[in-house]
Amino acid sequence: MSYAYRVAYTPEARADLIKLGEQLAKTVSAAISAEIAPAPYGGLSVPRPMGGGEWDRTALVAMSAVRYVVSDGEGVDPPTITIVRVINRGAS
Structure with a gap:
């Protein structure tokens, strides 16, 4: 079964992205949409x-x-991927 997943971020994940800096945060967010969202x-x-x-x-x-x-069980519409944390060892 194929789903169109919606991607959501917890406040902690948003804070993690901010710590990465604008450019790296954009890269990671785009990669999440490209790599995880189509096939979690x-x-x-x-x-x-x-x-x-x-x-x-x-x-x-x-x-x-x-x-x-x-979250893609029966009755979940739209199916959702919730990003909980983003950890990058290179971030300060």
Whole structure:
């Protein structure tokens, strides 16, 4: 089944992006839209280490670790990917 996922960001994820600086934040956001949004269970995505289930995932995107939750069960319209955290080791 193919979904058109909506991407949302928690306040913590927005703060993480701000810490990256404008240019890198744009790059990471664009990569999230290009790599995670079309197929949140594919690519470099894995269920979150230490549990959380298939819906709670991490992925490597534009050299950043992205933690996100997928909400696409029955009755969820539109299906949503909520970005929980964005971690970039190069950010100060």
